Amino acid sequence: EPEVTQTPSHQVTQMGQEVILRCVPISNHLYFYWYRQILGQKVEFLVSFYNNEISEKSEIFDDQFSVERPDGSNFTLKIRSTKLEDSAMYFCASSSDRLNTEAFFGQGTRLTVV
Amino acid sequence: AQSVTQLDSQVPVFEEAPVELRCNYSSSVSVYLFWYVQYPNQGLQLLLKYLSGSTLVESINGFEAEFNKSQTSFHLRKPSVHISDTAEYFCAVSAGSARQLTFGSGTQLTVLP
Numbered sequence: 001e002p003e004v005t006q007t008p009s010h011q012v013t014q015m016g017q018e019v020i021l022r023c024v025p026i027s028n029h030l031y032f033y034w035y036r037q038i039l040g041q042k043v044e045f046l047v048s049f050y051n052n053e054i055s056e057k058s059e060i061f062d063d064q065f066s067v068e069r070p071d072g073s074n075f076t077l078k079i080r081s082t083k084l085e086d087s088a089m090y091f092c093a094s095s096s097d098r099l100n101t102e103a104f105f106g107q108g109t110r111l112t113v114v
Numbered sequence: 115a116q117s118v119t120q121l122d123s124q125v126p127v128f129e130e131a132p133v134e135l136r137c138n139y140s141s142s143v144s145v146y147l148f149w150y151v152q153y154p155n156q157g158l159q160l161l162l163k164y165l166s167g168s169t170l171v172e173s174i175n176g177f178e179a180e181f182n183k184s185q186t187s188f189h190l191r192k193p194s195v196h197i198s199d200t201a202e203y204f205c206a207v208s209a210g211s212a213r214q215l216t217f218g219s220g221t222q223l224t225v226l227p
Contacts, residue, residue, distance in 0.1 A: 033214060043217040056211055100213035101165055105158040
C-alpha cells in the first residue's frame with residue numbers, strides 16, 4: 001500500500017539552527033501539505049503546495065519557513081532559525097485531487113528545539 | 115473561517131460497549147467532513163469521510179458518522195468497541211481554496227477490558 005514517508009522521525013536541534021524536514025509523498029499525488037501539532041494542542045495547517053508553488057499558507061507560516069520540492073519525489077519544510085516554540089510534531093500529507101477528498105499523512109517528525 | 119470542536123478530550127469505555135465521539139463544526143461555506151484516527155507512534159489515518167450524498171457514512175471496521183447540517187455535527191459512533199480501537203480520534207473539516215484541513219483537538223478513546 002502506498003504511503004507518505006517522513007524523515008527523520010525525531011530531530012533535536014539547538015535554538016537558532018536551521019532544520020530541514022523531509023517527506024516523500026505518494027508518487028502520483030500532486031497536492032502536498034505540511035501540518036504541525038504542538039504537544040497538547042490541535043493539529044494546525046501550515047502550508048499547501050501544488051505545481052511547484054505555495055497555493056495557500058496559514059499565518060503560522062511566516063518568513064522563517066519555506067517549502068520546496070527539490071526533485072520529483074521529495075517535499076521539504078525548512079525552518080531557518082528555530083525557536084523553542086517551533087518544538088512540535090510536523091506532519092506531511094499528500095492528496096491526488098484538488099478538492100483534497102482524501103489526504104494521506106506521514107508518521108510525522110518530532111522536532112525538539114533546545 | 116472554519117472551526118471544529120470536539121467536546122470530549124478523553125472517553126473511557128468498556129469493551130463491547132457502544133461509544134459516541136462528538137464533533138461540531140462551524141463554517142460559512144460548504145465543507146467536507148472527516149474523521150482521522152491516530153494509533154500510538156503512527157500517523158493520521160483516514161477513518162471515514164462525508165463529501166456529499168447520504169448523510170450516514172461508514173468505515174470498514176464498524177464505525178459510522180452522521181452529517182447533521184442543522185446541528186452542524188458529525189458525531190462518530192460504534193455499537194460495540196474492541197480493545198484495538200484504543201487510539202486518538204480527530205474530527206476535521208476542509209474548506210478554503212486549497213481545501214486544507216482544520217482539525218479538532220482530538221478525543222482519546224480508551225477501551226477497557
